[in-house]
Amino acid sequence: MPSTSYLVAVLAIVFTITVALRAVPFAVLGRLRGSAIVRRLAVWMPVGILAILAVTALHGTITTDPHGTWYALLAVAVTIGVHLAFGRRTILSVGVGTAVYVVLLNTLST
Amino acid sequence: MTQGVRDSFSAGLGIFPLGIALGLLIVQAGLPWWLAPALSLAAFAGSLELLLVGMMATVTPLAAVALTVLVVNFRHVFYAFSFPLHLVKHPLGKAYAVYAMIDEAYAVNASLPEHERSAARLLAMQIACEIYWVGGGMAGVALGAALPAPVKGLEFALCALFTVLTLDAFRSRAELPSLLLAGVSVTVALVLTPGAAMFTALLLFVGLLLLRHTVTARRTAQEAADA
Known part of the structure; x- marks a missing residue:
């Protein structure tokens, strides 16, 4: 500690x-x-940074529980599916995706 | 002010549960409970805090912590361009508005028409958000202490949140090259430095964007010269 x-x-x-x-x-x-570089970076950066964070967070999850790799990939797919299908409600998408992963990991892989 | 509190509800739906996840993670990582409110007040940045829990649990060197904070929260630099700080006149209010300029506060405010914005509405929304965040963390700590066995896999909430935010940020064709450059960066980083993938990827990504800027600027100049 x-x-x-x-x-x-x-x-x-x-x-x-x-x-x-x-x-x-x-x-x-x-x-x-007024500078062009700052205006461009302001548009270009957010989506890329968030994508990098998403991938490295997924990598971290998989490294912690390597046997849960397929559950993690499935949960990402569920998160994206719920988000696009139910009107981009962040809390719903994150909640359902996380629940899928946690339930699969804790019940199926002991 | 009532309007500001009402504005905060949609953000609160995301903030409070994420706070619970943070509290749970802190307890399960074996870190002391007071870290939940302390970290939330010091950083007030959800995704960063979830990342920091893992780093603190493994006693990551302070320099690496500082670098991570700098890179992960660098996006806040760009909020200044459209955040209505000029509405807030009182120096203390100004300071608080800047300190509490979180993603959600920025996003909620950006969706309001200009004439409906006011200092009271903005500050009330930000204070409400901070209460949800700290309160959620405390609730998570309490919940974590009450659970009989640790629940594995809760950190997936972070991955899910970033995935969803990426989808929301990706709205136009102009951002496709950025997404591809980010993909290249993170792939190279995972292969070369799996232990510090996020940091390497973000550095590579910023480098590639600067390159893209140079190319775009040159092409614009070329077109201007041709015309």
Whole structure:
């Protein structure tokens, strides 16, 4: 178990960087707003970053429970299916997808 | 203000259950319960916190933690371009609005027509979101302590959330190249550095986007010269 001082150090780092990332752009906005590179990156970045996070999170899940690889892939398919079929309701899609994975993993692979 | 609280309900539907997942994860990772509210107040960034639980449980070096926070939350830099901070006049209110500029708050606000926005409505929505988030974390901790055996696989919620957010972010053809570049980045990263795949992939992706920008800029200049 990590020490309390380690946990507090993590909290301090997390707080400083998160707030800085949210605050600094407002301070330098005047200079950045018009630049072509910033406008392009603002459009291009989000979808790619989210896709990378989705894939690495899936990789993490599979690494933790390698025997559940097929359950994880099935659950991703269910998540996407529910999301597209039931009007993009995030909580429903995430809930159903996660339930599928958790139930399969805990009941079928003992 | 009532309007702001009403605005927060749709976001709350996502935030509260995710908070429960966070609380459960913290308890099951063997971390102390107070980390749930402390982490939620320090970061106030759902996906990042779920990632950090795993990193803290394995005592990941602080430099790697800092780098992860920087890269994962870098997207917030771009929110500043359309977030109506100018509505909030009080310095304390301004500071809070910036601190609490989470994905959901940005998204909910972006969907409002300009003339309906106000400082009170914005701040009420953000405060409500933070209450859902911290409250969900506490509920998750309580639930985790009450469960007889650990439930495996809850961290899948994170993968499901990112998958859904990717689907929502992907709306136009202009973003297809970005998705492909991200695919290349993450594949290369998983092959070369499976232990630090996310970090390598994000760096590669930003590098490829800068390259794409250079190519696009050159082509635009070429077309201008030809015309």
